[in-house]
Amino acid sequence: MQNGVERVLISKEDVQKRVKELAAEINKEYAGKKLTLVCILTGAIVFAVDLMRELTMEVEVDFMKASSYGSSTCSSGGVQIFQDLKTNINGKHVLVVDDIYDTGFTLSRVKTILEDRNPASLKIAACLSKPERRIVDMKIDYIGFEIPDVFIIGYGLDYSGKYRNLPDVCVLAESEYK
Ligand code: IMP
Ligand code: MG
Numbered sequence: 001m002q003n004g005v006e007r008v009l010i011s012k013e014d015v016q017k018r019v020k021e022l023a024a025e026i027n028k029e030y031a032g033k034k035l036t037l038v039c040i041l042t043g044a045i046v047f048a049v050d051l052m053r054e055l056t057m058e059v060e061v062d063f064m065k066a067s068s069y070g071s072s073t074c075s076s077g078g079v080q081i082f083q084d085l086k087t088n089i090n091g092k093h094v095l096v097v098d099d100i101y102d103t104g105f106t107l108s109r110v111k112t113i114l115e116d117r118n119p120a121s122l123k124i125a126a127c128l129s130k131p132e133r134r135i136v137d138m139k140i141d142y143i144g145f146e147i148p149d150v151f152i153i154g155y156g157l158d159y160s161g162k163y164r165n166l167p168d169v170c171v172l173a174e175s176e177y178k
Contacts, residue, residue, distance in 0.1 A: 002166065004153065004176050010145055010169035015127075015155060016050065022125065022142045023054030026095065029123075034058045036092045036119075038085065040110060041065040042164070043099030046156035047127040047144070051097060062087040068105045077135075079109040094119040099156050101126040101143070104136030111138065128152065128169065145169075151177075 001007070026035075034057065039048035041063050052059055065083035094114060101107055107124060114122055125142035132149040147169075153159050154166030159176060 006173040012167040040098040100128040
């Protein structure tokens with residue numbers, strides 16, 4: 001096991017299988033339409049890339065950098081937008097793609113900001129969800145996996161900027177932050 005990893009929670013094979021299932025649902029929902037994917041930087045990059053390669057409609061991609069975490073394992077509640085979209089989403093079908101729906105601060109803030117810009121539709125996909133940590137409840141249209149309240153690294157998710165490149169969804173070893 002790599003340093004920093006306590007255990008693999010979801011293997012890359014299981015993630016890939018689930019991503020294909022989500023993509024099939026999205027392909028059905030948006031058949032014949034154009035879709036604008038809004039990837040929330042930085043954690044969602046791996047999920048967004050895997051997901052978009054399975055999509056069959058016309059797709060454009062843009063990025064928004066939002067963060068509700070510093071470099072610790074605790075949400076601060078305040079969400080900062082560090083980088084905004086380049087695309088005008090007015091009248092477009094938008095699917096926000098994020099790594100994890102945790103407290104919900106980030107996605108609810110992003111949703112409010114994007115809804116103000118009058119997209120034709122706005123839906124949300126999150127690779128992971130931690131129901132036990134929820135503070136802001138909202139509808140997430142596509143969820144990959146519900147997971148327990150453990151700190152995750154890998155598949156795009158980091159701890160202090162590290163471990164995003166691990167192919168599996170892993171649990172961070174306690175020795176890293178204690
Ligand atoms: P929320 O605003 O609390 O829902 O947190 C959302 C953001 O916090 C996610 O997009 C992640 O970037 C980060 N985050 C939440 N939980 C974890 C975790 O277990 N590992 C790594 N990052 C996390
Ligand atoms: Mg994030």
